[in-house]
Amino acid sequence: MSKNDEFKKFLPDEEFKSPPIVYEVPSEAEIPFQERIPSGYDPMSEIQLRGRAYRGLAGGKIPWWVLITGWFIFGGIAFAILIPTAIALITSNDLFLALITSLPALFFTSILVIIMWRGTAAKLVARKSQNRR
Secondary structure, eight states: OOHHHHHHHHSOOTTOOOOOOOOOOOSSOOOSOOOOOOOSSSHHHHHHHHHHHHHHHHTTOSOHHHHHHHHHHHHHHHHHHHHHHHHHHHHOSOHHHHHHHHHHHHHHHHHHHHHHHHHHHHHHHHHHHHHHO
């Protein structure tokens, strides 16, 4: 038996023709991943929304009016916390105890100022790179 006859037992119908292959290309390409905007009503969604806001701020993609308003709000909070802390440090008899009690306030205000500083620096760098184009 020849090799050609062996194939006939697997494909006995020689008249078999496969249908033509047709490729359908959609007119609008779908985005492979669409990020869902969280609702903000449950704790995890609120954390995701805050992360998106801080990511936009740190990336320099935030409008100038939002950045300036943030400096007034967060800078005002930091200033309102730091002034009584500084007065307590100056008027305190026990400097070590006053310094230890003021560390949480300094930590909290430094986080606010660092976030705003990063956003401002990123906005200025993004603006410089746009001017060079």
